[in-house]
Amino acid sequence: MEDLRPTTVVDDPVQRRDLILLERARSGDLEAFNDLVSCYQDQLFALVVRMVPDRDQASDVTQEAFFSAYRNLGGFRGGSVKSWLNRIAVNAAMDTQRARKRRPVQPYPELEDESWQPPATEDADPVHTALATERTTVLNAALASITEDQRTAIVLFDVEGYDYAEIAEMTGVSLGTVKSRIHRGRLALRDRLANRMELFRG
Amino acid sequence: MADREPDDVRARLTGMSSDSERHARHDALLVAAFAAGDLADGEREQAATLVAECGACRSLHDDLIAIARATAALPAAVRPRDFRIAPEQAARLRPGGWRRFVAAFASPRFAMTRQLGVGLTTLGLAGLLISSIPSLSLGGMAAGASPAPEYFSVDASQEAAPFASPAAAPAASAAPAFGPDDGQTLQGSGGVLLPEPVAPAATDVVTSENDTSGGGGAQRDNAAGVDEGGGAIGPATDQGGVGSLLPVASAIALAAGVALLLARRAARRMTAR
Numbered sequence: 001m002e003d004l005r006p007t008t009v010v011d012d013p014v015q016r017r018d019l020i021l022l023e024r025a026r027s028g029d030l031e032a033f034n035d036l037v038s039c040y041q042d043q044l045f046a047l048v049v050r051m052v053p054d055r056d057q058a059s060d061v062t063q064e065a066f067f068s069a070y071r072n073l074g075g076f077r078g079g080s081v082k083s084w085l086n087r088i089a090v091n092a093a094m095d096t097q098r099a100r101k102r103r104p105v106q107p108y109p110e111l112e113d114e115s116w117q118p119p120a121t122e123d124a125d126p127v128h129t130a131l132a133t134e135r136t137t138v139l140n141a142a143l144a145s146i147t148e149d150q151r152t153a154i155v156l157f158d159v160e161g162y163d164y165a166e167i168a169e170m171t172g173v174s175l176g177t178v179k180s181r182i183h184r185g186r187l188a189l190r191d192r193l194a195n196r197m198e199l200f201r202g
Numbered sequence: 203m204a205d206r207e208p209d210d211v212r213a214r215l216t217g218m219s220s221d222s223e224r225h226a227r228h229d230a231l232l233v234a235a236f237a238a239g240d241l242a243d244g245e246r247e248q249a250a251t252l253v254a255e256c257g258a259c260r261s262l263h264d265d266l267i268a269i270a271r272a273t274a275a276l277p278a279a280v281r282p283r284d285f286r287i288a289p290e291q292a293a294r295l296r297p298g299g300w301r302r303f304v305a306a307f308a309s310p311r312f313a314m315t316r317q318l319g320v321g322l323t324t325l326g327l328a329g330l331l332i333s334s335i336p337s338l339s340l341g342g343m344a345a346g347a348s349p350a351p352e353y354f355s356v357d358a359s360q361e362a363a364p365f366a367s368p369a370a371a372p373a374a375s376a377a378p379a380f381g382p383d384d385g386q387t388l389q390g391s392g393g394v395l396l397p398e399p400v401a402p403a404a405t406d407v408v409t410s411e412n413d414t415s416g417g418g419g420a421q422r423d424n425a426a427g428v429d430e431g432g433g434a435i436g437p438a439t440d441q442g443g444v445g446s447l448l449p450v451a452s453a454i455a456l457a458a459g460v461a462l463l464l465a466r467r468a469a470r471r472m473t474a475r
Contacts, residue, residue: 055282186234189273193265
């Protein structure tokens, strides 16, 4: 079994924790792997549900991503465990999007359902909350209507905060293609939101 | 005053029209790249000029920045369930021993095994089908070499002497070992051992008719059997190399394809949740 410790930076406590858990998981400790799942399941689901806006499908994709990670623990080659998990989730989401394209169904019926949004805090201004909810709804709908490649690039860049190089590596395309997808995707979003731009200005 | 208002309106409309026409020629992608801060010096100046001088480009630039900001601030969706893995799921996901070998077929790395299996199975079936067609057509050729009524008359005579028929094929190869009478009959039939398949068959029919008139049904049947056998074996022997290779290769492809599909199916069942 490959020893990850000498090849990785362990200054970051989170990264050190992840590597220890991963190494224990590789030696057959399921609890260690489930600890990793507990650490990243919220973030991974949030990422996947942006790429696959159908909530049930996103849930399945997230579960499949963790299954895949567990199956391929030997495939981890060092670096960031979080990035590794994200890469697996992105690939699983892209596979689902391709399958969805082959078998078209009703596009994202749950976008109208706002029950899955985080609940507003008690002291929140109702008008502000309503506007924020409306903004989120229309933006999600617009995101769901652009191409999958553009959506993936925008979600990874704007929502997840990855840089162009990381997205290029994750999605297997060139840096220029990533930039182009983000720029074109934003232009497409602006086209779709043209009548609702007052929600975003100011 | 009444005359000036339409002029003003027209002027404004014309101005708007020319503005939108001008903006339509502007590079929106350049503005998007500028809004994202992705441009190098030369292009950045060009885009900055565009944004400064064209109101629509400026509006587009501001909207793109607002959209990017809103996207980054999208609230994270609430996770609907726990994704931790149960021990029984873990056992299926990381099997040990031979199960791990079989389970490898279910991994994405071996995704092409399905296409490969389907392809090999199709090729195998097609090969077997094709290899069966030449034998049919050769059979047709042999039958077509002699006129149908005469062919049937030979069959009818074979039915008349059922005990001779089973010996027909061996007799073909053992023709020289026949007794003197047989040899005469064979010689009389003429061209029994000729390589051409068609001519002997025709000759044989005539001989058969002669033999029929003279009796000796068994010998005649032997002769007919020799000719039919020779006619059928001759072309088959010519194509023997290809004819025997194709079914074997097809059967191997079919077996390999089915084995791949079964292995993948077993692997997927094994790793199914």
